Amino acid sequence: MNKILLVNIDKPGQTSIEKYRERGGYAALEKTLKMEQTAVIDEVKASGLRGRGGAGFPTGMKWGFVPRNTGKPTYLLCNADESEPGTFKDRLLMERDPHLMIEGMAIACYALNCHLSYIYIRGEYEFVARTVEKALDEAYAAGILGASVLGRDFSLDIFLHLGQGAYICGEETSLIESLEGYRGYPRIKPPFPATSGFLASPTVVNNVETLCALPWIITKGAAAHAAIGTEKSKGTKLFSVSGHVNKPGVYEVDLGYPLLDFIENEAGGIADGRKLKAVIPGGSSVPVLSESECEGVLLDYESLLKAGSMLGSGGMIVLDDRTKMPEVLSVIADFYAHESCGQCTPCREGTGWAAKILRNMIAGKGKPADIDLLLKIADMMEGKTICPLADADVMPIRSFVTKFRHEFEALCSQGEEIRELR
């Protein structure tokens, strides 16, 4: 198993710049600064690195869209607003190895000719933010950031911005809107951030994990990175496993690793010797996979898509056979109803309505017709909003209801019986 991101994660003192440099830190940045800016982009393109935030868009290609010499500054925004339920990989990276992220950002900034960069960190991660802030101070003191990066003719400033705890601000355009000081509402695309984003300037928003992969790629070369993983999914990926497993936590595996093996070998198998019932492979917003569907599925973008789910952010939630699926869905639906920003009609009203129906069902007040109503609401919401939050609610609703319909039906007929008794 290759290690790209978690190489030094458990080593003592890794958060300090001395220890980080001792272990070969900032060497990649030194190397980068000697390269042509376009050469760095080509290197990342060749490495096959894809965005680790959820969408899986090729990072090099994203950088390639940024127009040069527009007369406006280019901004790199580091998306550390990790709020997807089940996902906690970025937190580990920032908490244990903050300089890796800073180095990755510096490399990206050099490639994009960006001199001002922001880390948008989730409001609840205040303790993580302190670690990152200390690391930034150290980097400034060591001359890695500031007017002259490592003594070269390249200036870079990185600022830390603490969000206020809204899930939607993890979406790149609402992150930009929030950073600008407005209400965190997603923007209509086009224009895309690459051409007109933060302060109407070309902007790249990258996930923490994506940026953390850059130093390794620069040091070891694009070819070494491209050699790991499958044909289209290169490199390694962090999976944050939670739920009914013996060893929940963050694991780094090569893309293309079999899902069931991962649960068995890495996460220590299902807890209490129970049977696997279902897996949500990439954070709460992706379709659930039932046990039979997990068979033969590989942990990479394509294989999961073929199986009817998505890799997402790698927040894997494992559910055993005791789990009541309507209750899980109700919790997920409540989350999206709470986190819907309220801008577009379908998401604002649909997420709330679906959550209420599910809460009613759990309380034993459901009607059999509610099940089809849930699917109808999902149809009415899907693909009709500015950002994908509505779709993120639709995917679990539709997959849970269709794959575990009998459980919902049992719950509703039970409710019907109770009503009749009354």
Added chain:
Amino acid sequence: MPKITINDQQVEVADGTTVIQAAQQAGIDIPHYCYHPDLPIDGNCRMCLVEVEKMPKLPPACATIATEGMVVRTTTEKVKQAVRGVLEFLLINHPVDCPVCDQAGECRLQDYYMVYGLHTSEIPLEMKVRKRKVVDLGEMVVLDQERCVLCSRCIRFFDHVTGTGEMQFFGRGDHVVIGTFDDRPLTNPYSGNVVDVCPVGALTSRDFRFKCRVWFLHSTDSVCGGCSTGCNVRIDHRDGIVFRMLPRRNVDVNRSWLCDEGRLSFHEIAAGERIVRPLSKGREGMQAPVTWDDALSSIDSKLKEIARVDGADSILGFASPSATNEALFLFKRYMAEQLGVNLFEFRLDSEDRKVTEKEDEILRHMDKHPNSTGAMKLGLMSEDLGGIEAAISAARAGRLKAAVIMYFKPLVGRPDDQAIEARIAELAGSLEYSVVLASHKADWQSAASVLLPAATWSEEEGTYTNFQGRVQYAHKANSTVGEILPVWEIFAKLLYASGVKELWLSTDDVFASMTATVPAYRAITRDQTMLPGVLATQ
């Protein structure tokens, strides 16, 4: 100039036109809430979803720029399903209290429900999200958060038109509400506009509240008489009573807006007692009712006598900048042609200077008369005299013997109105013979030798020339009562009584005479004075 196809109809539109605008040009109505032609695009309501070939999802027509060869469909089953879904979402938490809602009858929710919805409600009453009702937002606006569709038009209005940003969203998800911070009242002089931009009953007018159901109202297109901006308005009235004034869109003048002063200016029409019949001073010096014919023939003979005895320069024609061009034209025609009068004035204050002076950067002008430019273009301003003060001293000195005075109280009040009225009173009082045209009764009118009852703003029809020199036509909203006559008709009758054989039976006739003789209005047709109006030559 991209060519696009909408529902098999080819349209060529300007660069940067959105699909919804292109559809409007093609006469196709796309349902929408948040899109407003004079506000920035937001794209949040998702009602204007259309099908565009080669696009996987349904894009919103308001935020999609028309590009060459684009094929748009607005009536496919997929689009209808989507719109129906959005409408159902909008209605699930709506209180459906149409019986007590003032917007009923002109509500987009009602309209689109009849076209796209017609579904039965699938949400039980107790599941609805309850929000606050009857929130007081100052003197112009009442807010009902439950009825709101959160289209953000009001927020964008305050952010981008007035730039004051009083309103904002509060909360998240289906608990989002609109409001002002700490329920502070809207004190903005344009706050009434949010009632118009609100497509539903969330923001309703405090002034119009419960006054009348909108389907009883008749609408008349007019021009605001509140100041020299000449905003295009719609007068809504029933049984001769004006209930409200709404802006009419004219991109070249007021866009879709109207200031609050102008919006409420119609109250001035119903305020105070009207003069309902001509009054003339008898031997005892008391005003007594006379017939129109007697009044006009006595005015004509008396003025002609003064002109013969004391010379035409002892007669002043004092016009009102609130009267229509047609009225002023006939007034001047009578005075100049029949009596040979050279002295004309209309300035109560310094309207000729104030007419283009801005009160703020949005609409309002300092001059609170709708037709000062028109009076100037008709030459009703003599440099020899230079305002009402000079006229008063001339009258005091005995150089002025008689005057025909038109005076209408401004629809938008100013602090110095009383002082101005006192000057008019002084002028009328220091003359030997005065003919006064007025709409409402006032104490000073007892000084008038003859008092003629004139129609007020909403009862007049004709053109007004705004500060830009734009000639705009205002229709008559309600008829005059009693023996009141429009000003143009009074002078048409006076000209007839004076022996002129030309007949003016309508304002159209007067307009035709005016465009034939007045250089500033040459070659302007009646149709041109309709929306968006036409600029008079300098």
Added chain:
Amino acid sequence: MKKTAKVVNAADQAERESSTAKELLSPLIGLGQTLGHMVDKFTGKVNPTILYPEERRSYSTRHRGAHILTARPDGSPRCVACYMCATACPADCIYIEPAEHPDPLIEKYPTRFDIDMLRCVFCGFCVDACPEEAIIMSREMELCAYSRKETMWDIERLMRRPELPEFGLGYRPNETLVDSMVAFEPKVKERKSMAGCVTLKEDVEMIPHLIGLDEPKP
């Protein structure tokens, strides 16, 4: 096989189905009917004549008589002054003046609600139009007055109906009122007999000739 359209003519059909026997019998059948009624009349089984106004017929529960404004449980009018009745009214006989209700959940209520009973055509459109079940009709149809002024029924008169117990509720959207109440509960048991049909004598209620209109009965 081609089907030919056949025009069904009632007269043709009667001719086809008639027979000599039937033709001879039919006057006798008619005579039998008449004799039957005569016997019923003599034996007192049916009495089409009643002694009005001491006796009254029972009208249909859909009878459209004078209007009633229903009340909320606290006795205030249920009407929200939405003008639906005034809009639907073909006779233009309803005049409403609304005002702001202190309770924001009610928001609007009428300070004036007048019906000009002389203009009213008793079409019942107002009842159909009402979204609140605020206006219903009674079975009262004896609307006499000494002056025209009395025929203008105001909100008080429309709500307080002391004579109502004698007549009962008429045209209304629901058999039993939902959420609304009338100021006086009807005492008369409603019967399902059709208006215009002959009513059996025992079904005709005897009512006192004079009712004190000013003394509301508890």
